[in-house]
Amino acid sequence: MSDIQTLPFAKALNAGLRAAMAADDHVLLMGEDIGPLGGVFRVTEGLHAEFGSQRVLDTPLAESGIVGTAIGLTMAGFRPVIEIQFDGFVFPAFDQITTQLAKLTNRHEGTANFPVVIRIPYGGHIGAVEHHQESPEAYFAHTPGLRVVSPSTPNDAYWMIQDAIASPDPVIFLEPKAKYWMKGEVDVAERALPLHASRVVRRGTDVTLVGHGAMVTTLLQAAALAEGEGTSCEVIDVRSLAPIDYEPILESVRRTGRMIYAQEAPGNVSVGSEVAATVMERAFYALEAPVLRVSGFDVPFPPAKLEGQFLPDADRILEAVDRVLAY
């Protein structure tokens, strides 16, 4: 078998989970419908058959219970990997995540670790009903004690899930559900980047486009279109939302002087706000224009028929490119 395999994102995740479970028999999966059904997105397909009911747990239907018992499982030496069924259903677990999971390492003053991974399929583009298309990353990125990452390619999915599981810290693992079916090459032999590194995915000289998750594809589309109009865009996938690896971003902005952050989440008090504020702080003199944000609007995710209007698309990015170039 070649080291390079072409896999859809969901299957790459599945392979990453399988590798982590094979390597450490205290890695276990917990969630709703992740067992015989393989999860509503089939990310855990086959793992229940392979590893059994004590490694792949179809839990009772209670998210606080899932996260809270996962914490207890770490105390028995396990590394639980939780699947939250959809982004909008993580909130019943919010107390266990913020007041317990995020703080327990600190509360234990270094005498214990709490390696829980919480996988959350997130974001829009699938035309689903309420609570099924949201982007809750800001809540977690604001919370000290959590790490927050989001792969945007099958190769990253494969490696980042393993790195997240290996981390001694709780990791919120955001899976852009729009990408589950996207195929890409996975190098199963060699990890390209560490978990928290951001990555330049396209080189350019006029404007720096930065984003995460499914938005990276949109940024690349916008960059391709902009090229036709004579504008050269650099595109950066931050991959990790907490902490953020600013070096590649700052290096780029120092060259381009112009930057846009794109995200599906509502823009107010968001990851995009933080990146904009930080880039201003660290590259003030380099900026020819304000860092602009292209975000979901500050309204609840609308009925699916309006998601095309709610979610930033390449045109919305280009509109911001025009604005940022007008300075």
Next chain:
Amino acid sequence: MSDIQTLPFAKALNAGLRAAMAADDHVLLMGEDIGPLGGVFRVTEGLHAEFGSQRVLDTPLAESGIVGTAIGLTMAGFRPVIEIQFDGFVFPAFDQITTQLAKLTNRHEGTANFPVVIRIPYGGHIGAVEHHQESPEAYFAHTPGLRVVSPSTPNDAYWMIQDAIASPDPVIFLEPKAKYWMKGEVDVAERALPLHASRVVRRGTDVTLVGHGAMVTTLLQAAALAEGEGTSCEVIDVRSLAPIDYEPILESVRRTGRMIYAQEAPGNVSVGSEVAATVMERAFYALEAPVLRVSGFDVPFPPAKLEGQFLPDADRILEAVDRVLAY
């Protein structure tokens, strides 16, 4: 009785609650220990005796239950005002707040309102144990459908609680617990400002200092000290964190060219991030320096003996003033 009364912050709140309850017999209070005890900060003192057990409810000990039943009470025509005992105990209610309360107006497409006020004593300075000194405002400010306000004076406490109760929308009402005992003049006859207006509390020409809650006092201290060093600081109390009234801030920054946002909350993905990013966007050419943020560190609120090091004080503000002036 004169229209101007000198009252401590907590008593001003108490008077505001009493006025709202007297004006509308469907205003009711819910919470833990708010009845005969009058709340752990005595904000509801005397109200149980005055209005009885069906207007001032000592509920079972369950925050999700409190917020969830408050939502149901609005459906029966009530206007519930909830007291969460301490900032760190709001998280069990997070699902009811974000997926229900914040979205129900939208879900009902305008056919119903959900006027729930959630009072949360927040912030540090009282030397208390874990979960009792936090500043969770970013979580709420990021959530479409919520309004988020924080009075910093007795007069604002008196009026803003009444305005929050009168609002057709859910309001997160953050009470800076460090200020509960601070006395100030309350004009019980006339409201000074609308609920969502920010207010210039000190005029200045060199640097604009902006913040909310207990931090406003710290900013004023810093401004007084800066004056001694020849720097003239303008101080603005935003009062409302969602929405934010940007006009006074932008007007000021256009004059000063320099701005600092101060908050107790961890800085990453915070209200300060948003204000910094927005001011950059709207007043880019006016800025002589990046908008700087002075915040709590991105760590769990530390053991009380370290709160002095964690919480921004006037010196930390002045350090940022020096930095912003150095551009």
Next chain:
Amino acid sequence: MTPSFEAPAEASDVVRVLAADGSYAPSPTAERYLPLIDALTDAELETFYRDMVVVRAFDRQATNLQRQGQLALWPPSLGQEAAQVGSVRAARTHDHVFPSYREHVVVTTRGVDPIDIIRLMRGLTHGGWNPADHQNTHLYTLVLGAQALHATGLGMGLVFDGRTGTGDPEKDEAVIVYYGDGASSQGDVHEAMVFAASYNTPQVFFLQNNHWAISVPVSTQSRVPLARRGEGYGIPSVRVDGNDVLASYAVSKLALDEARSGAGPRAIEALTYRMGAHTTSDDPTKYRTSDEEESWAERDPIARMRAFLQNRGASASFFDEVDAAAAAYADDVRVRTNALGDIPTEIMFDHVYGDAHPLVQEQQRWLAEYEASFEEGNA
């Protein structure tokens, strides 16, 4: 987890009036409910049957519409008609009803236009109707269990305002809230029972145990009957055969009337079965056997009631008429679904707040101008 299938609907504590073959064979526990059933008129009995048949036709139609790409998703109510019709027909028009998201029978029986459910599942709305215009039938809630607390809170309001417990059933209001076996594990359902008991709300907790939460059997949620939970709060609780519309009606009727009288909350576990997929995205063959499905098909709630009515002498023309009405109802839904238009972009901003909100207004303005700029470009 052990499989959940052990014919628990036949357990001795379960209230049942009609046997699976439609014969009138009350269980001993049904004794106290029989007067309520005896009091039902022929017209009422026929209404129960008609309700079930009509909504099943609608549900089938909706499933087809989803397959044709007209809906994002459809969660079928197939198989749960008796539990839903029986309980909702026991409620008075002034009562308050909180569905979860599979209560198509419940809400349409209260006058909600089925096209409004269709609009929800098509992605045109998050709500669909105004509860105040439909016998206080509240909106679907997709976050499992959350509505249980809303129901309890409303019940508290009824108590505080003296709108219940006066002794006049024509006026005393009660609340019924629906949720599933899976949802019963959520903390919110527990807290709803704690508050309900504490404030003595006039409320019925109606749990439809359809034996599955998507792919997870009820045995994962509980190893003992879910009805026992209520007892832990001092809430009198009963198990009923949820595929028996008469039993479902009677236990709900008594519970609602006790609740409205001031006796406090009541809980009902209706044993039923989700005969279809969880939703149109689901594939039940991955997690359950056809044996199990077949055994439940034998307890079909509609066939059972049809046999009962036939035994009582209902005419063939009655059944034909109901079938025709159901077909017409479903056809009408199809026609109207196909005619559904778009929704305006603005509505995304319109009702986020009840009062003006500058950030939202500004974004609404921006988007309108942005969209207009394309139209100009195209013009």
Next chain:
Amino acid sequence: MTPSFEAPAEASDVVRVLAADGSYAPSPTAERYLPLIDALTDAELETFYRDMVVVRAFDRQATNLQRQGQLALWPPSLGQEAAQVGSVRAARTHDHVFPSYREHVVVTTRGVDPIDIIRLMRGLTHGGWNPADHQNTHLYTLVLGAQALHATGLGMGLVFDGRTGTGDPEKDEAVIVYYGDGASSQGDVHEAMVFAASYNTPQVFFLQNNHWAISVPVSTQSRVPLARRGEGYGIPSVRVDGNDVLASYAVSKLALDEARSGAGPRAIEALTYRMGAHTTSDDPTKYRTSDEEESWAERDPIARMRAFLQNRGASASFFDEVDAAAAAYADDVRVRTNALGDIPTEIMFDHVYGDAHPLVQEQQRWLAEYEASFEEGNA
């Protein structure tokens, strides 16, 4: 809400061995537990008494230290000594203990240094000890009910790893989790019971019903005995007189041994009383009567055990020796409290993550430089 005081500790289903006056007078429900009590040696009985007296002296000392400004807060364990000593002495050293935040008796009995609790309440730490070094005695949890899920999760781990249920009590591990009557309303406690029942965890839910949640009587949380809750999940549950150390020991011992044997979770409601204030910030006169307080003073757990031991012929010198040891223990805590120093600023950054984190490191560096700049300024 009706007041909660109706001497429920005397209800017939409550397991009791010692009457309030210390006489040996087992309740009928105590029958099955008597062999466990008969098996106790004199030394063990004396240990129970000593534990209670020592920790009460410590608790009084801590209350005084708070009044002297040495602590931010103190939540007294006064009055709950028997429930805590009885239950924790029933646990084996390899068992796992999850306290809430008032379990001073529990954790010190497991070897936690009382100064570590003092450090927590003084604002020097959020934790205080390493559970692994103290018989798996976990940290205090201040968010009510949260620890119940941690305990259940740990129990699941024991099951998955075969560390329990093998039939060898010397090896089989069990878990005991403490929480209060107020906390029992939280959704997390419910979900902990759901998971515990589902995974058959070797776990005892130990509820100290001390009749108050700050100012709120237990009647607000439940109108029926809280022990009934467990039954709703199929978890066998008992009520015990929590001011009777022997009864508390015996029911806990049996429950833990049943749980470790593979029989699944157990629940205990210990009826006791918070004789002091909720915390040193609290003023109980605002919400409860002195009549109530006095009636519970008559059931003091220490006086009861003392009378029992006296009746059995314990010598005056034994009691004197215990009193002296308790005084010395409390003195030692005072001395060490007064000697407690500051904590370094860096620790605020040190353990937020297990792995390096650039943002935290940068802020730590910044603060160090910032603080150094003052020292330079002062130098």
